[in-house]
Ligand code: SF4
C-alpha cells in the first residue's frame with residue numbers, strides 16, 4: 501500500500517460557505533486520478549462535510565471503482581453514542597451511506613480522556629472487535645487527540661487493535677498540547693502501526709511564511725511546502741499511511757507526484773524542517789486546523805475555522821480590505837458573527853486542538869467587526 505491517503509474531510513466545495521455542498525464531479529475526477537497513479541487509501545467519517553462525506557465517497561468512488569481497487573477507512577462518532585445499541589445503528593448507517601458491505605479500516609473516532617471513558621462504559625472496543633470477527637471491519641483501531649500518557653494507557657489496556665491514527669506534523673512535534681512526538685514514541689513502543697492525520701496542519705503548512713519558504717526553495721526549488729510536511733510524517737517509524745485532505749486537483753497532482761516513489765527525508769532535510777518549524781511557530785496566532793468538529797453544535801452557526809483563518813492571515817500579513825470583506829460576507833451568508841457567540845462551550849468540547857474558541861472569537865470580533 502502506498503503511503504499517501506486521500507482524506508475526505510476537505511473536499512472541493514460548490515459553495516464555499518456550505519461545507520455540505522461538495523463538488524462530487526470534481527471529487528470523482530480526483531479519486532480517478534489517485535487510483536490511476538497507484539494509490540488506494542480513502543478516509544472518511546460520519547461527521548465530515550456535515551455528514552455528507554460518506555455519501556460523496558459512495559458516488560465518487562464506491563459506485564465507480566471495483567471494490568478490490570480501493571481501501572476505505574471510516575469512523576464511529578463515539579460522542580454521539582448514548583447507549584451500546586447505538587454502535588450497531590451508526591455502523592449500519594455508515595455502510596449504507598458508503599454503499600459497502602465492509603470497511604477495510606474502522607476507527608473509534610477522536611478518543612480523548614472523556615470519550616475514552618464513555619467508550620469503555622458502552623463497550624465500544626468490544627463492538628469493533630466483534631466487527632472484525634464478523635469480517636465487517638478488516639482492521640480496527642482509533643483516532644486520538646489527547647496526551648501521550650492516555651494513549652499509553654489505552655494501548656496497554658486494549659489488546660487486539662491493528663493501528664492507531666495520530667495527529668503528527670512538524671509544527672506539533674514538540675507542542676505540549678498536541679504531543680505529536682510523545683504520542684508517536686508511545687505507538688512505536690507498543691509496536692503498533694500508525695496512520696497520520698493533519699500532516700499539513702489543516703493546510704497551514706502548505707502556505708508557510710516567506711522565510712520558511714526560502715529555506716525549502718533554497719534546498720529544492722521544485723518541491724512544494726506541503727511535500728516537506730507530508731514527507732516528514734511519512735518518514736517516521738511505524739507510519740503506514742499519511743492522510744492528506746485534498747481540496748483541489750492541483751493538490752492531488754502535487755501529492756501523488758512526490759509520494760508515488762516516496763523518498764524518506766535525509767538528515768539535511770530534517771535540519772531544514774526544524775528551522776522552518778521554529779520560524780512558523782513564531783507566526784501562527786491560532787493553531788486551528790479547519791477540521792470543523794466545532795461547527796455542528798454551534799447554536800449561532802458561527803464560521804469558526806474560517807474566522808480563525810482570516811484572523812491568522814491578518815496577523816501574518818496585516819489587515820487587508822479583502823479579509824474584512826470575506827468576514828462580512830461570511831457573517832451575511834447565514835453565519836453568526838464572532839460577537840454573536842453565547843459562550844455555550846459546545847465548540848471547545850469538540851475541538852481536538854483544545855483551542856479556547858470563545859476567548860479567541862472576542863479577538864476576531866475586535867479585529868473584523870471594528871474594521872467593518
Ligand atoms: S461557545 Fe460560541 S462559538 Fe462555541 S458553540 Fe457556543 S455559540 Fe458557538
Ligand code: SF4
Pocket residue numbers: 787788789790791792793794795804805808850851852853854855857
Ligand atoms: S476550532 Fe478546533 S474544532 Fe474548530 S475547526 Fe479549528 S481545530 Fe477544528
